[in-house]
Amino acid sequence: MKTVQSAFKFHGGVHPQYNKDLAASKPIEAMPLPKQLVVSMSQHLGAPAKCLVKKGDAVVKGQLIGERNGFISVPVHAPVAGTVAAVEQRMGPAGGWADAVILDVSEDQSAAPAFLPPLDWKSATREDLLARVNDSGICGMGGAGFPSAVKLNPPPDKHCEYLILNGAECEPYLTSDYRTMLERADRIRAGVEIMRKILNGPAVRIAVEANKPDAIKALEKAFADIEGNVEIVVLPVLYPQGSEKHQIYATVKRIVPEGALPIAVGCVVENVGTVAAIADAVEKGIPLTERVTTVSGDGVVEPKNVLAPIGTRYADLVAFCGGEKDGVRKVISGGPMMGFNVPHLEIATTKTTSGLLFFTSAKVFQYTSNACINCGRCVRACPMQLNPAFICSAVESNDIAAAQKMDVMDCIECGACSFGCPAYRDITQNCRRAKASIRAAAAAAKAKAAAAAAK
Amino acid sequence: MTAIITAILVIAGIGALAALALAIADKYLAVQEDPRIGLATAALPGANCGGCGFAGCADYARALVAGTAAPGACAPGGDAVNAELAKILGVAATATEKRVALVKCCGTRSEAIRVGDYNGICDCSAAAATAGGDKGCRFGCLGYGACANVCPKHAISITDGLAVVDKRLCIGCGKCVSVCPRKLIELVPASATIHVLCNNPVRGPEVTKVCGVGCIGCHLCEKSSGGKEANHFTFNGFLAKVNYENPPTDATLADKCPRKCIREDAHFETGI
Amino acid sequence: MRYLIIIVGAVLVNNFVLNRFLGCCPFLGVSKKTETALGMSGAVVFVMTVASAVTWCLDHWLLDPRGLGYIHTLAFILVIASLVQFIDIAMKRFVPPLHAALGIFLPLITTNCAVLGVAELNCKNGTPFLESVLFSFAAALGFGFALVIFSGLREKLAWADPPRCFRGIAVALVTAGLLSLAFMGFNGLVKLPY
Numbered sequence: 001m002k003t004v005q006s007a008f009k010f011h012g013g014v015h016p017q018y019n020k021d022l023a024a025s026k027p028i029e030a031m032p033l034p035k036q037l038v039v040s041m042s043q044h045l046g047a048p049a050k051c052l053v054k055k056g057d058a059v060v061k062g063q064l065i066g067e068r069n070g071f072i073s074v075p076v077h078a079p080v081a082g083t084v085a086a087v088e089q090r091m092g093p094a095g096g097w098a099d100a101v102i103l104d105v106s107e108d109q110s111a112a113p114a115f116l117p118p119l120d121w122k123s124a125t126r127e128d129l130l131a132r133v134n135d136s137g138i139c140g141m142g143g144a145g146f147p148s149a150v151k152l153n154p155p156p157d158k159h160c161e162y163l164i165l166n167g168a169e170c171e172p173y174l175t176s177d178y179r180t181m182l183e184r185a186d187r188i189r190a191g192v193e194i195m196r197k198i199l200n201g202p203a204v205r206i207a208v209e210a211n212k213p214d215a216i217k218a219l220e221k222a223f224a225d226i227e228g229n230v231e232i233v234v235l236p237v238l239y240p241q242g243s244e245k246h247q248i249y250a251t252v253k254r255i256v257p258e259g260a261l262p263i264a265v266g267c268v269v270e271n272v273g274t275v276a277a278i279a280d281a282v283e284k285g286i287p288l289t290e291r292v293t294t295v296s297g298d299g300v301v302e303p304k305n306v307l308a309p310i311g312t313r314y315a316d317l318v319a320f321c322g323g324e325k326d327g328v329r330k331v332i333s334g335g336p337m338m339g340f341n342v343p344h345l346e347i348a349t350t351k352t353t354s355g356l357l358f359f360t361s362a363k364v365f366q367y368t369s370n371a372c373i374n375c376g377r378c379v380r381a382c383p384m385q386l387n388p389a390f391i392c393s394a395v396e397s398n399d400i401a402a403a404q405k406m407d408v409m410d411c412i413e414c415g416a417c418s419f420g421c422p423a424y425r426d427i428t429q430n431c432r433r434a435k436a437s438i439r440a441a442a443a444a445a446k447a448k449a450a451a452a453a454a455k
Numbered sequence: 456m457t458a459i460i461t462a463i464l465v466i467a468g469i470g471a472l473a474a475l476a477l478a479i480a481d482k483y484l485a486v487q488e489d490p491r492i493g494l495a496t497a498a499l500p501g502a503n504c505g506g507c508g509f510a511g512c513a514d515y516a517r518a519l520v521a522g523t524a525a526p527g528a529c530a531p532g533g534d535a536v537n538a539e540l541a542k543i544l545g546v547a548a549t550a551t552e553k554r555v556a557l558v559k560c561c562g563t564r565s566e567a568i569r570v571g572d573y574n575g576i577c578d579c580s581a582a583a584a585t586a587g588g589d590k591g592c593r594f595g596c597l598g599y600g601a602c603a604n605v606c607p608k609h610a611i612s613i614t615d616g617l618a619v620v621d622k623r624l625c626i627g628c629g630k631c632v633s634v635c636p637r638k639l640i641e642l643v644p645a646s647a648t649i650h651v652l653c654n655n656p657v658r659g660p661e662v663t664k665v666c667g668v669g670c671i672g673c674h675l676c677e678k679s680s681g682g683k684e685a686n687h688f689t690f691n692g693f694l695a696k697v698n699y700e701n702p703p704t705d706a707t708l709a710d711k712c713p714r715k716c717i718r719e720d721a722h723f724e725t726g727i
Numbered sequence: 728m729r730y731l732i733i734i735v736g737a738v739l740v741n742n743f744v745l746n747r748f749l750g751c752c753p754f755l756g757v758s759k760k761t762e763t764a765l766g767m768s769g770a771v772v773f774v775m776t777v778a779s780a781v782t783w784c785l786d787h788w789l790l791d792p793r794g795l796g797y798i799h800t801l802a803f804i805l806v807i808a809s810l811v812q813f814i815d816i817a818m819k820r821f822v823p824p825l826h827a828a829l830g831i832f833l834p835l836i837t838t839n840c841a842v843l844g845v846a847e848l849n850c851k852n853g854t855p856f857l858e859s860v861l862f863s864f865a866a867a868l869g870f871g872f873a874l875v876i877f878s879g880l881r882e883k884l885a886w887a888d889p890p891r892c893f894r895g896i897a898v899a900l901v902t903a904g905l906l907s908l909a910f911m912g913f914n915g916l917v918k919l920p921y
Contacts, residue, residue, distance in 0.1 A: 095588070096587065340586060343589070366574075390883070402882070429576050432581065432584055436581070436636075440636070441633075462798050465795060466802060466805065469785075480817060484821075485816060
């Protein structure tokens with residue numbers, strides 16, 4: 001085990017104000033159970049889970065309430081004991097609607113939880129461990145929510161050479177991964193050993209940004225006596241260092257091809273929180289039913305890192321942190337660079353909610369877009385080496401085909417282009433619009449072809 | 456004098472030679488192309504709207520002559536053009552009814568609530584990607600004009616936060632149908648006069664929370680138009696839909712709807 | 728060296744479109760998309776080279792010996808027009824792929840002023856056969872060069888939001904003027920033989 005400095009810098013990137021000190025010093029705090037939870041069936045990337053309960057059913061903690069529905073999908077478990085009040089369509093943080101179980105939380109939480117039997121990872125087979133990850137409903141907790149069991153089970157022709165732990169947490173304000181690394185470094189280590197076994201012993205790289213020296217120390221201590229090829233890679237502070245593709249470049253200098261997954265270059269990237277969740281799922285049999293969420297921003301009385309059951313409504317979460325203050329103007333689920341703007345606080349947390357930020361009008365920037373002055377700042381900032389200025393202009397004049405020719409589909413929507421734009425242009429939003437149009441057109445063409453084939 | 460004659464003779468000689476060469480080339484080198492392609496292209500309106508599903512009028516004409524398409528798909532041209540095409544191809548014409556786009560929403564700014572301030576780019580799919588859109592109703596028209604932007608005939612205008620189709624200008628090409636992120640634009644027969652302008656299939660109480668003119672599925676329209684047997688309306692969840700195979704004609708239905716989401720044609724032609 | 732000077736001179740210094748202002752109609756007409764501009768350039772290179780070879784022969788073997796230099800404009804129009812038509816028909820028959828790529832542009836340039844202009848210039852300067860053909864080829868290259876640059880600009884121009892009175896062809900003409908000014912900068916780069 002050794003600690004090394006990352007030697008590879010990806011192109012572009014920006015330096016936003018991190019503002020992590022608001023919540024960085026606050027230990028993870030478990031919140032008292034709210035009265036009601038809204039557990040969505042679509043908390044991950046891929047097909048929503050199939051709901052297994054109906055109105056009036058009593059459930060216990062850890063009980064399976066949503067079944068895996070397809071290859072890229074994960075099951076959902078009841079976070080607490082309670083009664084199902086309803087199963088209805090609810091809006092998720094990203095704005096999509098999906099079935100959700102409305103759970104009235106029981107006052108009496110003494111019922112035995114329906115956890116799976118603990119496994120000893122040393123004696124268990126690789127298949128058992130993989131099945132456990134699958135059954136525990138674990139998906140990437142960094143943001144995208146890609147099912148972990150799929151990541152950990154690469155196709156037979158691909159071999160995982162590097163397991164990369166993503167502890168960059170490059171989004172401003174967020175400190176949930178930082179606190180996890182600080183307080184649960186031993187769980188991360190257990191998770192690493194389990195994942196190493198599942199992936200047939202790859203080298204391990206733990207990527208942490210240089211602005212988290214305590215986390216690096218805590219990890220060094222926890223991993224001090226680990227065997228095998230394990231390195232802590234200290235990354236330079238740069239947004240979007242936490243993006244999967246850029247992290248792979250910064251740690252092992254490999255470039256993920258266009259449209260491919262990291263396994264194409266022999267890498268598996270997993271968020272540190274997810275790794276700890278895998279350790280709990282295997283060693284203690286606890287499915288993924290709670291997570292650490294950073295509640296921060298200048299519009300919240302007491303910023304905190306809250307350990308809350310999944311499905312906690314945002315209103316309950318902010319109430320636990322002392323409530324709102326100073327007239328909140330904008331609420332963002334996730335980080336300020338890539339997070340989703342939420343219209344109301346009835347939305348509930350999911351497995352991917354890493355933060356909930358409240359901003360007053362002092363922090364919310366009101367602007368009007370001006371004409372592009374061709375300064376090229378976005379081109380320099382784009383970590384995917386696209387030309388955001390041209391893409392934006394093309395999309396604004398409805399020339400989606402030109403945007404597609406300029407590889408807009410490679411855009412990772414990190415927001416680095418809009419961040420530095422002196423003309424305040426909505427570059428990222430235009431890229432998203434182009435991507436949405438291209439995807440919709442592709443889906444329409446596919447549906448048309450399917451209809452023609454059916455004929 | 457000789458100079459003029461020489462010049463005339465030389466030019467005439469070159470001309471004659473060239474004409475001869477071209478005539479020979481045309482006779483022996485020409486590639487035969489079906490003359491009907493040219494005729495059919497000429498008969499089509501030339502709007503290149505793509506409503507027939509082909510890349511422009513010439514492409515449709517080629518497909519017609521090749522036999523992979525049938526006349527009758529040209530909505531802008533209407534019956535006259537389709538009859539002409541059928542004559543060129545020597546097949547019986549199939550009558551098509553003119554179809555026009557209908558935006559199935561009447562939730563204007565005053566009727567349908569907006570849950571947030573959206574100040575991003577003015578495009579429906581971008582707005583829909585931002586927290587699901589600012590409109591309280593997740594099925595209703597966002598009013599950021601994606602349909603109006605693609606309309607080749609400028610038949611769609613945005614009035615009070617709502618897309619409105621001018622039936623007289625609409626050629627039924629269906630471009631707006633595919634760009635709408637809410638999928639609430641439908642092509643309906645131009646002859647139908649009564650429409651249900653709502654797209655929200657959820658239960659009544661949830662609809663009334665977000666919109667003053669949303670359909671709650673009370674079936675009153677069905678009852679007042681002669682009951683289930685008359686078959687003028689179909690229902691999808693808690694949403695009434697006009698059965699365009701057999702559309703109602705009774706204009707008083709609009710007044711009978713307790714939610715005022717059934718509108719007579721005149722309303723959507725001239726703006727609500 | 729002389730050949731190189733001819734090429735540089737025709738492509739950059741005395742660019743047909745931007746310096747001699749010949750062939751302005753296709754320059755504005757088919758410059759909306761780079762793909763069509765490339766197709767057009769290909770067609771022009773082909774036609775100009777062939778046409779200059781034919782007109783040189785016509786001029787030197789038929790018209791000049793008979794002292795008919797004064798009607799060569801008329802004769803050239805006639806010959807070039809029928810030649811292009813002939814090429815169109817023959818290409819369709821024998822090389823359909825090339826026809827599919829260039830075919831739609833061929834009728835557009837039958838009596839293009841650039842094609843006629845290069846023949847006239849060759850006549851006027853009295854250049855030998857090989858140099859005439861090379862000059863025509865280079866002139867056509869210069870035309871294609873300008874056309875492709877301009878189409879790239881116009882593709883970007885389509886995204887701009889100029890004042891209403893400038894939209895479309897107006898701002899395109901302004902851009903063409905600026906491009907022409909830029910090409911004036913090549914003046915004096917080489918000492919032109921003619």
